[in-house]
Amino acid sequence: MTDFNPIMEQAYEAFLSYQFCSGRKKKAFLYAIADALNALGEPLLTTAAEETHLPVFRFEGELARTCYHFRAFGDLVEEGSWVEAVIDKKDEDRKPLPRPDMRKMLIPLGPILVFGASNFPLAYSTPGGDTASALAAGCPVVVKGHPAHPRTSALVARAIRKAIKDCGLHPHVFQLVEDSSFEAGKLLTQHPRTAGVGFTGSLSGGRAIFDYAQHREVPIPVFSEMGSTNPVILLPDALKIHAEEYAKAFAGAITQGVGQFCTRPGIQLAVESPDFDRYIHMLAEALAKKKVFKMLHPGIHDNYTATLSKALATKGVETVFHADAPGYLEAAQTLAKVRGRDFISNPQLHHEIFGPFSLMVVCKNMDELKAIWKNLAGQLTTTIIGTEQELIAHASLIDIARNIAGRIVFNYIPTGVEVANATVHGGPYPAATDARFTSVGMDAIKRWVRPVCFQDCPDDLLPDELKESNPLGIMRKVDGVFTR
Amino acid sequence: MTDFNPIMEQAYEAFLSYQFCSGRKKKAFLYAIADALNALGEPLLTTAAEETHLPVFRFEGELARTCYHFRAFGDLVEEGSWVEAVIDKKDEDRKPLPRPDMRKMLIPLGPILVFGASNFPLAYSTPGGDTASALAAGCPVVVKGHPAHPRTSALVARAIRKAIKDCGLHPHVFQLVEDSSFEAGKLLTQHPRTAGVGFTGSLSGGRAIFDYAQHREVPIPVFSEMGSTNPVILLPDALKIHAEEYAKAFAGAITQGVGQFCTRPGIQLAVESPDFDRYIHMLAEALAKKKVFKMLHPGIHDNYTATLSKALATKGVETVFHADAPGYLEAAQTLAKVRGRDFISNPQLHHEIFGPFSLMVVCKNMDELKAIWKNLAGQLTTTIIGTEQELIAHASLIDIARNIAGRIVFNYIPTGVEVANATVHGGPYPAATDARFTSVGMDAIKRWVRPVCFQDCPDDLLPDELKESNPLGIMRKVDGVFTR
Numbered sequence: 001m002t003d004f005n006p007i008m009e010q011a012y013e014a015f016l017s018y019q020f021c022s023g024r025k026k027k028a029f030l031y032a033i034a035d036a037l038n039a040l041g042e043p044l045l046t047t048a049a050e051e052t053h054l055p056v057f058r059f060e061g062e063l064a065r066t067c068y069h070f071r072a073f074g075d076l077v078e079e080g081s082w083v084e085a086v087i088d089k090k091d092e093d094r095k096p097l098p099r100p101d102m103r104k105m106l107i108p109l110g111p112i113l114v115f116g117a118s119n120f121p122l123a124y125s126t127p128g129g130d131t132a133s134a135l136a137a138g139c140p141v142v143v144k145g146h147p148a149h150p151r152t153s154a155l156v157a158r159a160i161r162k163a164i165k166d167c168g169l170h171p172h173v174f175q176l177v178e179d180s181s182f183e184a185g186k187l188l189t190q191h192p193r194t195a196g197v198g199f200t201g202s203l204s205g206g207r208a209i210f211d212y213a214q215h216r217e218v219p220i221p222v223f224s225e226m227g228s229t230n231p232v233i234l235l236p237d238a239l240k241i242h243a244e245e246y247a248k249a250f251a252g253a254i255t256q257g258v259g260q261f262c263t264r265p266g267i268q269l270a271v272e273s274p275d276f277d278r279y280i281h282m283l284a285e286a287l288a289k290k291k292v293f294k295m296l297h298p299g300i301h302d303n304y305t306a307t308l309s310k311a312l313a314t315k316g317v318e319t320v321f322h323a324d325a326p327g328y329l330e331a332a333q334t335l336a337k338v339r340g341r342d343f344i345s346n347p348q349l350h351h352e353i354f355g356p357f358s359l360m361v362v363c364k365n366m367d368e369l370k371a372i373w374k375n376l377a378g379q380l381t382t383t384i385i386g387t388e389q390e391l392i393a394h395a396s397l398i399d400i401a402r403n404i405a406g407r408i409v410f411n412y413i414p415t416g417v418e419v420a421n422a423t424v425h426g427g428p429y430p431a432a433t434d435a436r437f438t439s440v441g442m443d444a445i446k447r448w449v450r451p452v453c454f455q456d457c458p459d460d461l462l463p464d465e466l467k468e469s470n471p472l473g474i475m476r477k478v479d480g481v482f483t484r
Numbered sequence: 485m486t487d488f489n490p491i492m493e494q495a496y497e498a499f500l501s502y503q504f505c506s507g508r509k510k511k512a513f514l515y516a517i518a519d520a521l522n523a524l525g526e527p528l529l530t531t532a533a534e535e536t537h538l539p540v541f542r543f544e545g546e547l548a549r550t551c552y553h554f555r556a557f558g559d560l561v562e563e564g565s566w567v568e569a570v571i572d573k574k575d576e577d578r579k580p581l582p583r584p585d586m587r588k589m590l591i592p593l594g595p596i597l598v599f600g601a602s603n604f605p606l607a608y609s610t611p612g613g614d615t616a617s618a619l620a621a622g623c624p625v626v627v628k629g630h631p632a633h634p635r636t637s638a639l640v641a642r643a644i645r646k647a648i649k650d651c652g653l654h655p656h657v658f659q660l661v662e663d664s665s666f667e668a669g670k671l672l673t674q675h676p677r678t679a680g681v682g683f684t685g686s687l688s689g690g691r692a693i694f695d696y697a698q699h700r701e702v703p704i705p706v707f708s709e710m711g712s713t714n715p716v717i718l719l720p721d722a723l724k725i726h727a728e729e730y731a732k733a734f735a736g737a738i739t740q741g742v743g744q745f746c747t748r749p750g751i752q753l754a755v756e757s758p759d760f761d762r763y764i765h766m767l768a769e770a771l772a773k774k775k776v777f778k779m780l781h782p783g784i785h786d787n788y789t790a791t792l793s794k795a796l797a798t799k800g801v802e803t804v805f806h807a808d809a810p811g812y813l814e815a816a817q818t819l820a821k822v823r824g825r826d827f828i829s830n831p832q833l834h835h836e837i838f839g840p841f842s843l844m845v846v847c848k849n850m851d852e853l854k855a856i857w858k859n860l861a862g863q864l865t866t867t868i869i870g871t872e873q874e875l876i877a878h879a880s881l882i883d884i885a886r887n888i889a890g891r892i893v894f895n896y897i898p899t900g901v902e903v904a905n906a907t908v909h910g911g912p913y914p915a916a917t918d919a920r921f922t923s924v925g926m927d928a929i930k931r932w933v934r935p936v937c938f939q940d941c942p943d944d945l946l947p948d949e950l951k952e953s954n955p956l957g958i959m960r961k962v963d964g965v966f967t968r
Contacts, residue, residue, distance in 0.1 A: 020883075061580075081966075086906040086927075096545075100896065102906035107886055109919070214698040218862075218913045221920065378702075388942055395945055399504075402591055407937040412584065421964055422570040422586035424937035429702045435593070435934040436705065443570075443935070450919040451927070453891040453908035458872055461879055475966050480905055482565075482959050482966060 001187075002179040007142060008193035010172035011111035014140040018173050019108045021138060022464075023077040023472070029167045030074035030136060034067035036159035036166075037127060044155050048121050051149040053294035053329060054257065059122065066122040069129055069419045073136035076442050082106070084451075085465045085476040100456050103466040106449035108138035109221070110195025113188050115209065117200035118148040118296045119260040126153040126176060127160065129419070130198030130223075133444035139195070140173045144188055147180030148297045154178070189213050189222075196448055198439065199224040200262075203352075203430050210433045223447045224433040225426060227352035228380035229266035230414045231373060235386030235394060238411070239275040246385060247279055250358070251286030253413035255333050258293045259356030260300065263381050263414045266352055269340075269361040269369050280337060280360050284321035287333045287356075294329035295355065301329045304355030308334060311353055316342025320360070331355050340368045350376055370400060378428025378435065379405040381414040406431060406438070485671075486663040491626060492677035494656035495595035498624040502657050503592045505622060506948075507561040507956070513651045514558035514620060518551035520643035520650075521611060528639050532605050535633040537778035537813060538741065543606065550606040553613055553903045557620035560926050565959040566590070568935070569949045573963055584940050587950040590933035592622035593705070594679025597672050599693065601684035602632040602780045603744040610637040610660060611644065613903070614682030614707075617928035623679070624657045628672055631664030632781045638662070673697050673706075680932055682923065683708040684746075687836070687914050694917045707931050708917040709910060711836035712864035713750035714898045715857060717881060719870030722895070723759040730869060731763055734842070735770030737897035739817050742777045743840030744784065747865050747898045750836055753824075753845040753853050764821060764844050768805035771817045771840075778813035779839065785813045788839030792818060795837055800826025804844070815839050824852045834860055854884060862912025862919065863889040865898035890915060890922070 021029075037044070045059040076082050083105040091099035112134040116125025123129070126143050134141045145153040157176035164173055177184060189197055189212040197213055197220065199206045206224030213222045238246070253265050270276040295301040312319050317338045325332035333356035340363040343349050349359060363369035373382075382405040384397055391397075391410070401408045406427030417425050423441025426432040432439070437447045454462055464471050475484055505513075521528070529543040560566050567589040575583035596618040600609025607613070610627045618625045629637040641660035648657055661668060673681055673696040681697055681704065683690045690708030697706040722730070737749055754760040779785040796803050801822045809816035817840035824847040827833050833843060847853035857866075866889040868881055875881075875894070885892040890911030901909050907925025910916040916923070921931045938946055948955050959968055 088902070088904040088906045097900070099902065099904075102902060102904055104906040104908050210703070211698075214695075214703075219694065219698075219917060221918065391942055391945060398941075398945060402936045406935070407939055408941065409939045410941050412940055416581070418572070418583065418586060420572040420583075420586055421961055422572045422588040422937055424588050424935045426935075428934075433703060434705065436930075438935065446920075450912075451890070451908045451910075451922065452886045453906055455891060455893045456896055457882075457892065457894050458875055461875060461882060477905055 001181070002177065002184060004184070004187050004191055007175055007177060008111060008188070008191040011140045011142050011175060012193040014170035014172040015110050017170050018140055019138045021169070023080045025167070026136060026138070027074035027078035029163060029169060030070045030132065032163035032166050033127070033160050034070040036163045037063065037156065038067050040155055040159055044152065047155060048149065048152045051152050052121060052296050058257070062120060062122045065419065066127050069132050072419055072442065073132050073445065076445065077136045079474070080465065080472045081475040082445060083465050083474070085474060087466065087476055087478045089479055102453055102455050103457065103462065104451045104453040105463060105465045107452050109448050109450060110139060111193055112139045112141050112448055113194050113197045114141055114143045115185060115197070115199040115201060116143060116146045118146050118300065119257060121146070121149040121152045122156070124200045125149065126156040128200070129440050129444050130200070134198065134448045135173070137445045137448040139448045142175045142177060142188065144177045144185055145180070150178060185209060186212050190216055192218070194220060196220050197222040198447065200439065201226065203227045206433065221447065222433055223437050223439055225262065225439045226430050226432065228262055228427070228431045229350070229352050229376065230263055230379060230381045230383065231376055232265045232268040232383040232385060233369065233373065233397060234268060234270040234276065234279065235384070235390045236271060236273060236275060237387045237390045238385045239270060239273065239279050241387065243275060243279040244282055247282035247286050249413050251283055251290060253415045254287065254358045255290045255356045256415055258295050258331050259333065260296060260354065261415045263417060265358055265383065265414055267359050267361060269363055269373060271365055271369060272362045276362065280320055280335070284335050287321050287335055288323070290333055292323055292325045292330050292332065294327070295331045298329065300354065301331065304331055304353065307353045308355065308357055311349060311359070312336055314346050314349060316346070317349070335360065337362055340364055340372055343372060374400045374404065376404060378431040380425060380427050380431045381405055381407045381409055383409040383412070383414050385411055404428060406435065485665065486661065486668060488668070488671050488675055491659055491661060492595060492672070492675040495624045495626050495659060496677040498654040498656040499594050501654050502624055503622045507564045509651070510620060510622070511558035511562035513647060513653060514554045514616065516647035516650050517611070517644050518554040520647045521547065521640065522551050524639055524643055528636065531639060532633065532636045535636055536605060536780050542741070546604060546606045549903065550611050553616050556903055556926065557616050557929065560929065561620045563958070564949065564956045566929060567949050567958070569958060569960040571950065571960055571962045586937055586939050587941065587946065588935045588937040589947060589949045591936050593932050593934060594623060595677055596623045596625050596932055597678050597681045598625055598627045599669060599681070599683040599685060600627060600630045602630050602784065603741060605630070605633040605636045606640070608684045609633065610640040612684070613924050613928050614684070618682065618932045619657070621929045621932040623932045626659045626661060626672065628661050628669055629664070634662060669693060670696050674700060676702070678704060680704050681706040682931065684923065685710065687711045690917065705931065706917055707921050707923055709746065709923045710914050710916065712746055712911070712915045713834070713836050713860065714747055714863060714865045714867065715860055716749045716752040716867040716869060717853065717857065718752060718754035718760065718763065719868070719874045719878060720755060720757055720759060721871045721874045722869045723754060723757065723763050725871065727759060727763040727766055731766035731770050733897050735767055735774060737899045738771065738842045739774045739840045740899055742779050742815050743817065744780060744838065745899050747901060749842055749867065749898055751843050751845060753847055753857060755849055755853060756846045760846065764804055764819070768819050771805050771819055772807070774817055776807050776809045776814050776816065778811070779815045782813065784838065785815065788815055788837065791837045792839065792841055795833060795843070796820055798830050798833060800830070801833070819844065821846055824848055824856055827856060858884045858888065860888060862915045864909060864911050864915045865889055865891045865893055867893040867898050869895055888912060890919065
């Protein structure tokens with residue numbers, strides 16, 4: 001077993017200086033990481049492909065996205081308004097007592113521990129959004145490397161270390177722990193210097209890490225992004241008019257990345273009708289045209305096979321299409337259907353089946369559909385497919401959607417998570433352990449910071465973000481008014 | 485034992501409508517609460533005084549503050565920008581895929597459970613900042629009434645119910661549970677409809693509630709504001725020049741509310757010097773001039789007596805002043821001193837002693853002072869007293885301060901927590917269970933909300949906050965730029 005004490009103490013040492021790193025300097029660092037990752041080029045893409053059984057071209061996109069999020073966070077911290085500076089000026093005349101001068105801003109928490117996912121060895125793992133957002137916040141990062149792609153992680157770590165050196169930062173601003181044991185994750189989470197945790201993966205893993213963190217003498221924030229079935233509601237007119245188009249789109253969404261996307265549409269609900277039958281038929285046909293691919297690793301493959309078999313054997317579940325997938329690690333894309341009442345009475349069908357599978361729930365009417373939908377557990381996404389007219393006629397569906405999910409998608413597939421300002425990748429439990437945050441997009445930085453208030457601090461001693469003259473020119477809330 | 489199921493189901497029923505209440509309507513409601521509380525007048529003040537053994541005039545101030553925070557939250561939600569609307573517009577031309585339209589805002593979590601404190605039966609209890617901020621967010625509130633002031637809580641609940649009726653809101657937007665058992669708190673925290681918890685009180689109580697919440701099948705956010713010693717650093721020149729003024733001010737801060745303030749300065753550190761000796765002498769004299777008062781209830785009094793006796797009996801601790809307090813519930817204001825090395829070796833001295841007590845820590849030099857300070861647990865506040873020149877000479881002290889506390893006070897007493905935009909009342913554990921939030925001030929509302937993202941939602945179906953035309957005229961971040 002690795003001795004984690006020096007690792008976390010070094011991360012803390014790095015924090016003592018890195019927490020004060022200016023936005024400009026952090027931008028240079030984050031851009032340098034993007035450049036160094038990009039410079040890894042072909043060997044990185046082929047290594048990731050070898051370790052995941054995914055095609056090389058997929059990693060061209062994933063690398064571009066990963067470089068983009070480092071640069072986007074670089075831009076965010078250079079601009080500087082993300083610290084949410086709030087200033088209430090002194091009021092000598094207030095009765096009965098003068099009001100003091102109070103100024104607050106967000107500051108970094110400390111060393112952040114990152115557990116990456118196996119399905120995106122770049123975008124959601126060692127150089128993923130957790131790492132990028134924590135480094136942007138001013139927090140050193142310790143990544144527990146995912147055992148499914150050690151060589152990819154080692155290449156990435158080399159690139160980040162190069163960026164650290166080129167930027168003259170503390171060498172332990174980033175560390176990769178190459179100990180794949182379960183115990184390693186536990187001990188790193190429990191270490192007193194660990195100030196927060198980002199996790200992407202299964203419900204059982206994410207919950208275990210969350211529990212270790214909450215049982216500490218000093219509990220720490222954990223953002224675990226876990227499972228989701230991403231329910232899709234298909235309204236009648238849209239099914240009548242656009243069945244073919246959506247069948248094609250959803251067949252793609254179900255099989256993309258061999259179904260190993262946390263936003264894959266795992267459940268689709270509609271009221272029984274010939275149009276829904278036709279849609280199911282078209283979707284099965286579209287799935288039949290897809291090639292069979294290998295999954296990431298034996299653990300995921302075994303889990304898919306086992307949970308799928310159990311679902312398909314459930315009373316009332318009818319297999320509509322099940323591909324032939326005899327080879328090692330191959331995943332059979334599968335479509336099944338079930339009546340609403342059978343879905344309700346079999347709670348195991350409500351849980352995520354991680355792989356290229358989707359379950360059609362045939363509801364007897366809108367009331368049954370709504371009752372099923374609103375009783376599902378928390379979701380990363382939920383999708384509503386309908387014509388503009390029927391969306392307006394069913395406006396109350398949005399009231400259900402917003403209470404169960406972090407993101408509501410209209411007339412599009414839920415796979416594909418934008419790195420943007422408005423992104424919410426999170427949601428009510430078990431989509432994530434804290435629905436108040438997102439793990440993707442610019443606000444992912446908010447997981448690793450806390451506010452500190454300076455009361456009557458001499459101007460010279462204030463951080464630049466809070467100085468009277470606003471030398472950084474950031475947006476601030478001064479006496480309740482936004483101003484630069 | 486009360487049956488809590490109907491209570492929490494009613495709170496959830498109330499949530500189904502109250503979550504959509506407009507900012508204008510919530511403002512009318514919060515103002516109506518302030519008016520109704522104010523209208524309770526003298527009977528409320530005398531009841532609170534009787535139940536707490538605190539003077540009536542104290543409740544004039546506390547009631548004014550309480551009415552103020554309801555109105556301030558009313559103004560905040562009417563203005564509306566607090567929902568942090570963020571919009572990334574569609575980009576049809578983006579390659580390789582068009583960018584969808586994404587719009588997010590904060591929405592309420594659900595029914596919030598509030599555990600009030602005994603030391604502020606108005607400002608931090610039934611009508612406290614937790615209740616006001618949760619109602620402002622759009623969350624119904626269930627208060628578990630504090631057993632130390634049941635009549636005050638009943639009066640307050642009556643006023644809030646009147647405001648609910650006058651405003652035509654769901655009758656269960658606010659409920660008071662008058663079951664003082666420990667089990668009641670546990671069961672309410674564990675109830676599936678409870679979506680978040682606000683707690684103000686002791687470390688043991690706050691941690692217990694936190695643990696219940698994290699052990700749920702679906703963990704929920706808990707903000708427990710717990711203990712703090714609020715360490716004060718006294719620099720040499722300030723002690724030389726201003727000893728008398730600070731001795732007077734700190735004697736007031738130590739004894740205010742019979743020492744029953746969470747921001748009371750419980751530890752003061754300085755380097756040994758004749759000036760520090762003189763300050764300690766003056767502080768003792770100032771404390772000796774203070775009258776002895778009764779504490780809130782026997783539990784708090786017993787705890788003060790016991791923890792104080794233990795501290796005073798600790799090796800190296802010298803009692804400087806200990807008032808004569810023979811009567812029932814009377815608290816002896818007490819001053820003690822200890823050498824830095826004895827403080828370090830006796831960890832029990834590092835914990836809060838809740839009552840009119842302060843411990844002077846005599847350090848042999850600045851290095852020892854810094855080492856002691858930075859190894860203290862998380863704090864609500866920490867204070868630095870120094871002339872402007874020596875603050876600049878010791879600028880690195882601020883680096884320590886910001887890593888241990890939520891609020892850093894310069895040259896003033898830490899008691900007195902402003903209800904303002906820049907307020908941070910929280911801090912690293914054990915000051916609070918999540919340093920990323922505050923329980924006082926406008927941002928207290930952020931504890932009870934989460935973001936939801938609407939992707940490609942037809943404009944007519946968007947909440948007003950996110951509509952293209954910005955009908956509410958709120959500040960929004962559109963494509964990365966703040967705009968109304």
